[in-house]
Amino acid sequence: MSDTPIIEIEDLAVSFPVPDAAGRGRRFNAVQGVNLSVYPAQTLAVVGESGSGKSVSAMSVLQLIPTPPGKYESGKIVWRGGVPGHTQEGTGVDLLTFDDKRMRAVRGNQIAMIFQEPMTSLNPVYTIGDQITEAVLLHQQVTRAEANQIAIAALSDVGIAAPASRLKEYPHQLSGGMRQRVMIAMALACQPTLLLADEPTTALDVTIQAQILELLRKLQNEKQMAVLLITHDLGVVAENVDTVAVMYAGRVLEYASVFDVFQNPMHPYTRGLLKSMPVLGREVDRLPTVMDGATIPEDFPAGFTVHPHTVDRNPPGGYGGPNSHLYEVAPNHWVLCEPTAENKDAKPAHPRLAFRRDAVAAV
Amino acid sequence: MTAISAEPVVSTASAGRSLWYDAWLRFRRKKLAMVMLVIVVLYVIVGIGVASGWLAADWQDSVGESYAPPSWDTPFGTDIFGQSVFRKMIYGTKISLSVAFFASLLSIGIGVPLGAIAGYFRGYIDEIIVWLYSTLSSIPGLLLILAFAYALKGATLFGYKLDGITAVYLALGLTSWVGLCRLIRGEVIKHKNRDYVTAANAYGASKARIIFRHVIPNVTHLILIDFSLRFVAFIHAEVILSFLGLGAKGEPSWGVMIDDARLELSRGYWWQMAAATLAIFGISLALNIVGDALRDALDPKIRE
Amino acid sequence: MFSYIVRRLLYTPLVVIGVLIVTFMLFRVVQGDVSAEYAGKNASAETIAEYRKELGFDKPLFINSEAASERGVLAVFDSQFFHHFKNAVTLDFGRARVSKQKVSSLLAEGAVPSLTLTVPMFLGTLITAVTISLFIALVRGSTLDTSVVVACVCGMSLPFLALIMFGQYFFAYKLEWFPVFGYEPGFAGAKYFVLPVLMGVFAGLGGDVRFYRTVMLDEINADYIRTAKAKGQNTPRILYRHLLKNAMIPIISKVVLAIPFLFLGSLLTERFFGIPGLGYLMVEAIGQRDFQIINAMTFVISVLFVLGNLATDVCYALVDPRVTLN
Numbered sequence: 001m002s003d004t005p006i007i008e009i010e011d012l013a014v015s016f017p018v019p020d021a022a023g024r025g026r027r028f029n030a031v032q033g034v035n036l037s038v039y040p041a042q043t044l045a046v047v048g049e050s051g052s053g054k055s056v057s058a059m060s061v062l063q064l065i066p067t068p069p070g071k072y073e074s075g076k077i078v079w080r081g082g083v084p085g086h087t088q089e090g091t092g093v094d095l096l097t098f099d100d101k102r103m104r105a106v107r108g109n110q111i112a113m114i115f116q117e118p119m120t121s122l123n124p125v126y127t128i129g130d131q132i133t134e135a136v137l138l139h140q141q142v143t144r145a146e147a148n149q150i151a152i153a154a155l156s157d158v159g160i161a162a163p164a165s166r167l168k169e170y171p172h173q174l175s176g177g178m179r180q181r182v183m184i185a186m187a188l189a190c191q192p193t194l195l196l197a198d199e200p201t202t203a204l205d206v207t208i209q210a211q212i213l214e215l216l217r218k219l220q221n222e223k224q225m226a227v228l229l230i231t232h233d234l235g236v237v238a239e240n241v242d243t244v245a246v247m248y249a250g251r252v253l254e255y256a257s258v259f260d261v262f263q264n265p266m267h268p269y270t271r272g273l274l275k276s277m278p279v280l281g282r283e284v285d286r287l288p289t290v291m292d293g294a295t296i297p298e299d300f301p302a303g304f305t306v307h308p309h310t311v312d313r314n315p316p317g318g319y320g321g322p323n324s325h326l327y328e329v330a331p332n333h334w335v336l337c338e339p340t341a342e343n344k345d346a347k348p349a350h351p352r353l354a355f356r357r358d359a360v361a362a363v
Numbered sequence: 364m365t366a367i368s369a370e371p372v373v374s375t376a377s378a379g380r381s382l383w384y385d386a387w388l389r390f391r392r393k394k395l396a397m398v399m400l401v402i403v404v405l406y407v408i409v410g411i412g413v414a415s416g417w418l419a420a421d422w423q424d425s426v427g428e429s430y431a432p433p434s435w436d437t438p439f440g441t442d443i444f445g446q447s448v449f450r451k452m453i454y455g456t457k458i459s460l461s462v463a464f465f466a467s468l469l470s471i472g473i474g475v476p477l478g479a480i481a482g483y484f485r486g487y488i489d490e491i492i493v494w495l496y497s498t499l500s501s502i503p504g505l506l507l508i509l510a511f512a513y514a515l516k517g518a519t520l521f522g523y524k525l526d527g528i529t530a531v532y533l534a535l536g537l538t539s540w541v542g543l544c545r546l547i548r549g550e551v552i553k554h555k556n557r558d559y560v561t562a563a564n565a566y567g568a569s570k571a572r573i574i575f576r577h578v579i580p581n582v583t584h585l586i587l588i589d590f591s592l593r594f595v596a597f598i599h600a601e602v603i604l605s606f607l608g609l610g611a612k613g614e615p616s617w618g619v620m621i622d623d624a625r626l627e628l629s630r631g632y633w634w635q636m637a638a639a640t641l642a643i644f645g646i647s648l649a650l651n652i653v654g655d656a657l658r659d660a661l662d663p664k665i666r667e
Numbered sequence: 668m669f670s671y672i673v674r675r676l677l678y679t680p681l682v683v684i685g686v687l688i689v690t691f692m693l694f695r696v697v698q699g700d701v702s703a704e705y706a707g708k709n710a711s712a713e714t715i716a717e718y719r720k721e722l723g724f725d726k727p728l729f730i731n732s733e734a735a736s737e738r739g740v741l742a743v744f745d746s747q748f749f750h751h752f753k754n755a756v757t758l759d760f761g762r763a764r765v766s767k768q769k770v771s772s773l774l775a776e777g778a779v780p781s782l783t784l785t786v787p788m789f790l791g792t793l794i795t796a797v798t799i800s801l802f803i804a805l806v807r808g809s810t811l812d813t814s815v816v817v818a819c820v821c822g823m824s825l826p827f828l829a830l831i832m833f834g835q836y837f838f839a840y841k842l843e844w845f846p847v848f849g850y851e852p853g854f855a856g857a858k859y860f861v862l863p864v865l866m867g868v869f870a871g872l873g874g875d876v877r878f879y880r881t882v883m884l885d886e887i888n889a890d891y892i893r894t895a896k897a898k899g900q901n902t903p904r905i906l907y908r909h910l911l912k913n914a915m916i917p918i919i920s921k922v923v924l925a926i927p928f929l930f931l932g933s934l935l936t937e938r939f940f941g942i943p944g945l946g947y948l949m950v951e952a953i954g955q956r957d958f959q960i961i962n963a964m965t966f967v968i969s970v971l972f973v974l975g976n977l978a979t980d981v982c983y984a985l986v987d988p989r990v991t992l993n
Contacts, residue, residue, distance in 0.1 A: 104901055112898075126912075139899060495685070501972050513953060513958070607950060607953050608953065625832060644824050651824055
């Protein structure tokens, strides 16, 4: 398996206008200093509350943020999966510099995305078949009949029975779980190298959720696809992913392998998040809130400190403090913090972690 | 939450403020709408001034020769009788605003109770009211107004012979309650099953009390939005009715002025038309913009 | 869907009956007997009686009990109310007051000039407004978007009457680009229609662009547009294939509801440009105080309107597959 990330988001900042009380325009960074990387065949989970910047980060990869009102303030999104007619696989290019035409060649082709709302994300006036073949015909030199065959294959890949007859159905004729399968089939029809999955199971009930996630993992293993999974469901994270990035208020707070995050959470917010998870068989009066659990750990690595504002709900001057960056405070474990005086030469580090859980299991 | 902020949290939440005050704050933020609101208020003051006799009461006086072009003394020139077009324009404010005012009053007086009753009681009362407004709404707007204005003009109702302008009030009022009635009915149906109505029922409030004390105040903002925009339609309708000879007689209105201007224009006397158009344009623009801003401020669910 | 259409079909006659009751109330009850007015000043009692008989005001309003006792039970229906219904159903609206022509044939004659004016006017406005609003949806939030909205509100605030008068004076009379006034049937008459059609399009644009802009903005923020973009679809095809087809539903309902108004013609435009359509007929009837024409117009146009409403629902089904299932 490759040792270079297929995609690296470096120091991304995206802003939106927020009119103040006087109605004047002020811009607010929805995400700021976001660093993420995903390796081939790896699943990175981006975890966080609503509004923490998970979706904005993922949509930025495909330049799907509407501009205006949004604006890419800074950062790079380095893509090494190749761009048709432009770069070979392995050569890094910054997706944020792409114009619409070049971006379109990547969208749905090398990088596909599935969205949270399968109900509204499919066009109600076209059949399932129309919508899947649209993606195929855009990116592959095939006839309509061949595109239909690809669509049928994609539908059966995602476990839809009698796919040929489903092609002629409209979205409203399918259940929620079915629609999400169709969305996945549509995304996978062009065999993308990276799949961005924005809360693909949130709108579905628990049994369907498990099926969809299992399906994604199976397809990932078959096709060596990288997955960036956005979720706020820690149960999903614990069982399905390789690496985890915890986001809050537009910043990445902690970045490590799934085992490190669950067994040795370092950032106070991550600790709070994990403590707020109900545990089966343990009775409590009241579940702790994230902030109840967000205490500064005594065993925090020497030489670093978490800015006091990181345990504050509405810090003046922004979350995490102006000097906070991701530092590799333990091997393969990155936390948003500040070096203390004794460690003032420490350099912020861009997180890169090629960890895959299946590889561990195999050993 | 254990942490304490160093500074008081600046929040846009509106705890303790009334819905109306909140809406007013949102409205006030829009500079253009505020300017337009001032213009609307000015028109209203002028209209009241004319009605009470201290503005343009001397519109009939001849101030110069026939068809004098605009000058310092007569800003919009004079008409065929040498009357000041400017004074006629000012005077026309009264007719226009009174039409819009009385038609709105009538329209609210019919639409709101009927809508509330239909929505609250449902059943056959609802069926009849829905049938009534379905019928009226299947006659195209202008045609309906014309038919009403035509039949009402000179008709005798309850021993009172209607003059042109009263017929216009009635025609516009009697035809324009449909949209409002439909709106109120829908809202009442929606609100009827809300907990606060159940609670009022539980402590024994009468049906009328529930409708008028509990439900209607919750839909007042919709009435206001509806009417800020409907006012414009009334003003434009008055112009057309007056032009067709179904409106005001014997006193100047903007519609009558435009009708007069029809023959003047080909002889190059443009000022009477310009004055009336300007007056109509000003109030329409102001009301359109205020109406939009009101909708944005009062109806948070359709705000972006 | 089928049962919905059936219910709508059954409701249609109820509404038509309602329209007839409204027109009856207006022209028979509220307005009352106008025979004396029709006969003119200084008319003899016989002339007035003749008019009264011709216009049907000699009969009682609702129940003719007198006739019933003379001519049998069924004659109880020999009243103004029932004749009002019968005449409407048989399209017998009497004769015009001045020209003495049959009202029904006047309506039939007026339809062609009216449609010649209103159909191009309507299509011109529709196509221009949809195109502008599609484009505006792309640049939403920009200065251009704001200026278009402001221009629309300004356009909506101008009185149509003043617009027509100014346009006719300036473009036809002053600049002599178009004939001022007139009508000829067939293609030879096309030159008379150019200016009125352009004026109508201009006047209608403000409201329409604002309406379609809202429709387009609703759709362009929809999730399925984002999906299409994520697939790598290009902007023109997203607009044309995805957005427009979804926006067709509100567009079609507006279009279908506008069709009866096309028959009504354009009251003021026809009057000013001398186009002998239904609008002209209506304005003339008001001037001549001919209630029978106004009554007939109200009824016929309303029936067309009701049928148009019915057609909307059928059109929905053709565009939106979701309707077929419900």
